[in-house]
Amino acid sequence: METVLSPLVFYIISGVLVAGVLIGLSLMSKPNTARTGNAISAASAIIAIAVTMYNYKVLTAPVIWAAIAVGVVISLIIAAKVKMIQMPQLVALLNGFGGLSSALVAILSIRQAEDSFSKYTAAVALVIGFITFTGSLIAAGKLHKLLPQKPIVFKGHTALVAVTIILTVVAVIINAPVWATALLAACFGVLFSVRVGGADMPITISLLNSLSGVAGGIAGIAVGDVMLVAIGGIVGASGLLLTQIMCKAMNRSLVSILIGSTAKPVIKQEETPAEETEETTEEPAEAPEEAEEEEPLNPEEILKNAEKVIIIPGYGMALAQAQSKVKMLADKLEEKGADVKFAIHPVAGRMPGHMNVLLCEVDVPYDKLYEMEVINPEFKDCDAVIVVGANDVINPAANTAEGTPIYGMPVLDAADAKNVIICNFDENPGYAGVPNPLYTMKNTLLLLGDAKETVSQLIDLI
Amino acid sequence: MSNIVLIIIFLVAAIVGYFIINNVPTLLHTPLMSGMNALSGITVLGALAVTAVELKKSGLNVLAVIFGVVAIILAMINVAGGFGITARMLKMFKKEDDD
Numbered sequence: 147m148e149t150v151l152s153p154l155v156f157y158i159i160s161g162v163l164v165a166g167v168l169i170g171l172s173l174m175s176k177p178n179t180a181r182t183g184n185a186i187s188a189a190s191a192i193i194a195i196a197v198t199m200y201n202y203k204v205l206t207a208p209v210i211w212a213a214i215a216v217g218v219v220i221s222l223i224i225a226a227k228v229k230m231i232q233m234p235q236l237v238a239l240l241n242g243f244g245g246l247s248s249a250l251v252a253i254l255s256i257r258q259a260e261d262s263f264s265k266y267t268a269a270v271a272l273v274i275g276f277i278t279f280t281g282s283l284i285a286a287g288k289l290h291k292l293l294p295q296k297p298i299v300f301k302g303h304t305a306l307v308a309v310t311i312i313l314t315v316v317a318v319i320i321n322a323p324v325w326a327t328a329l330l331a332a333c334f335g336v337l338f339s340v341r342v343g344g345a346d347m348p349i350t351i352s353l354l355n356s357l358s359g360v361a362g363g364i365a366g367i368a369v370g371d372v373m374l375v376a377i378g379g380i381v382g383a384s385g386l387l388l389t390q391i392m393c394k395a396m397n398r399s400l401v402s403i404l405i406g407s408t409a410k411p412v413i414k415q416e417e418t419p420a421e422e423t424e425e426t427t428e429e430p431a432e433a434p435e436e437a438e439e440e441e442p443l444n445p446e447e448i449l450k451n452a453e454k455v456i457i458i459p460g461y462g463m464a465l466a467q468a469q470s471k472v473k474m475l476a477d478k479l480e481e482k483g484a485d486v487k488f489a490i491h492p493v494a495g496r497m498p499g500h501m502n503v504l505l506c507e508v509d510v511p512y513d514k515l516y517e518m519e520v521i522n523p524e525f526k527d528c529d530a531v532i533v534v535g536a537n538d539v540i541n542p543a544a545n546t547a548e549g550t551p552i553y554g555m556p557v558l559d560a561a562d563a564k565n566v567i568i569c570n571f572d573e574n575p576g577y578a579g580v581p582n583p584l585y586t587m588k589n590t591l592l593l594l595g596d597a598k599e600t601v602s603q604l605i606d607l608i
Numbered sequence: 609m610s611n612i613v614l615i616i617i618f619l620v621a622a623i624v625g626y627f628i629i630n631n632v633p634t635l636l637h638t639p640l641m642s643g644m645n646a647l648s649g650i651t652v653l654g655a656l657a658v659t660a661v662e663l664k665k666s667g668l669n670v671l672a673v674i675f676g677v678v679a680i681i682l683a684m685i686n687v688a689g690g691f692g693i694t695a696r697m698l699k700m701f702k703k704e705d706d707d
Contacts, residue, residue, distance in 0.1 A: 164621065167647065168624065168625070168628055171625070171628050171629060171632075171643075172628045172631065174629075174632045174636055174639070174640060174643065175628075175631035175632050175633065176633075177633075177635060177636060177698070177701045177703075178703070180636055180639065180698045180701070181695065181698045181699065184639075184643060184691060184694045184695055184698060185695070187643065187646070187647065187691070188646070188691040188695075191646065191647070191649075191650055191687055191691070194650065194653060195652060195653065195656070195687075198653045198656045198657065199656055202656060202657055202660035202661075203660065203664075204656065204659070204660045204663065207660070207663060209659075209663065209673065209677060210656065210659065210660075210663075210677075210680065212677075213659075213676075213677040213678075213680035213681050213684070214680060214684050216681050216684075217680065217681040217682070217683065217684025217685045217687075217688065218684055218688045220681070220685050220689075221684065221685045221686075221687075221688035221689030221690075221692060222688065222689075222692065224685070224689050224693075225688070225689050225692035225693045225696060228693060230697070230700075233638055233642070233693075233697075236642075236693070237638075237641050237642055237645055240642070240645035240648075240649075240685070240686050240689060240690060241645065241648070243649075243682040243683070243685055243686050244645065244648030244649055244651060244682075244683070244686050246679075246682055247649070247651050247652070247655060247678075247679045247680075247682040247683040247686070248648075248651045248654070248679075250655070250675045250676070250678055250679035250682075251651055251654040251655050251658055251679050253675055254658035254659070254661075254662065254672055254675055254676055254679075255654070255658055257672060258658060258661050258662075263611050267611075351641070352641070355641055355644050355645070355648075358644075358645075358648040359644065359647070359648050361648075361651070362648055362650060362651035362654070363618050363621075363622075364618075365651055365654045366614070366618075366651075366653070366654055367611065367614045367615060367618065368654075369654045369657050369658060370614065371653050371654055371657060372614070372617060373650070373653055374650055374651060374653045374654050375614050375617050375618045375621070376617050376618070376620075376621035377621070377647050377650045378618065378621075378648075378650070378651070379617070379618040379619065379620075379621035379622035379625060380621050380622065380624075380625030380629075380647065381625075381644045381647045381648045382622055383621075383622040383623070383625040383626040383629065384625060384626075384629045384640065384644050385641075385644060386626070387626055387629055387630060388637060388640070388641065391634075391637075490634070490635075492634055497637075497638060497641065498634065498637035498638060498640075498641060499634055499635065499636060499637030499638035499639070499640070499641075500638055502634070502635045502636075502637075502638065503638045503639070503697055503700070506700040506701045506702070507700050509700075509702065511702055511703050511704035512635055512701045512702065512703060513703050513704055514704065515635060517633075517634055517635075
């Protein structure tokens, strides 16, 4: 179709706008410039949309404007209503929308394709788009608790996955009808996502984040839109980078997640694949143990005398909505002169950076949030560690228990601290199913139950 | 633009993006991901292009236009929602002496 702008002018504009996006992203490297960066990226995107509409002569098409308006109104509602605790499922859902949108673009470009290259490229975009779409919907459903958190494994799951992959590849090669290719890709998305358990979610949504960009980029190649190609590539790289970081932080390989080898319950004594402790609902684990914990350790003394305190939040804090209580605890400790820091494990929570956002929302200054590598040497000089709903990420067994799924996973060295106070829901092992020796150490005090209440108890003690 | 060039642009953009995003601290990874949600919505450019082609065709295919419109709606949810939420989140990141 004939466009208004000459190709050269269009490429120059595209180049400038892509540069704008890249500048915006590079400003994301510091919290104080990140807002400006986001604004620059957003402005580049809006200009890109306007230029494209002008270029294709649809600036006055009512259908297009109506579609844009509907999308913007829905997004405004979502943006205003979403709670920070729901960010993982929202990001997952939007990954899915991006994927489906690119898949629909691919369907139309298959229809409009003039050469076989465009046709095949569009088919690939269709496949990746649909995988992203259904995979993300399943992930979002799990994160939103509409689906069980545990890995769901079908009979002959691995074989099914293999067959689906082969059929999908064949469908693309033989130019199968669009609906058949789409259906196969959709099935693959479901099969791969449904087998991922709760604590592996950070990896999965990072990967789907990447795929949503790749789908767009490849659709861009099919349509011949430079800007879409470049930005799709950037999104794909970003998601891949985060996936790598998450995999490293969990000592998992991406392949093992994809083929579902982490989904198996690993420790023999565990009957069911244990979820992150706090998620296992009302389990009567507390009553009997409570008595024997009433030993020498006195939380009041520990907290009153502590000069250096490190707080370790985990997904349990998010589940119990205890972040404002945690902030109050930190304030109280600081009031009496203690130095309080927060130690954030890269995979604490359900998505990269989850804990940081939750704590910043309750006004914890971000310069008090420390990454694992930075804070780990400080634990040995620390008077008290307060763990709120974290388990696997502080499990010292990761350094010693060879053959367990967390072996080799870098953890926060909470065990080095003089005293450890753990506010977890129960004593069950974390998601990985490896019992935590920290729980039974002499200098550990276990406060079981709802983190909101146990943290409140601590606040009252100071 | 030739297909090869497009593929090269895809790869170069990915590599450049990778190194730039590598500098984003873990602190900001959640806003980064929602920002990427927004950018993945840039597929709206493709949606606009293919829908425009459908609209200009003689003999309007309603189903095709519907597909295009849905693609635009979904992508715009990502663009507007993604940037909006990222902005909202970044506002929360304060330093101790900022108050």
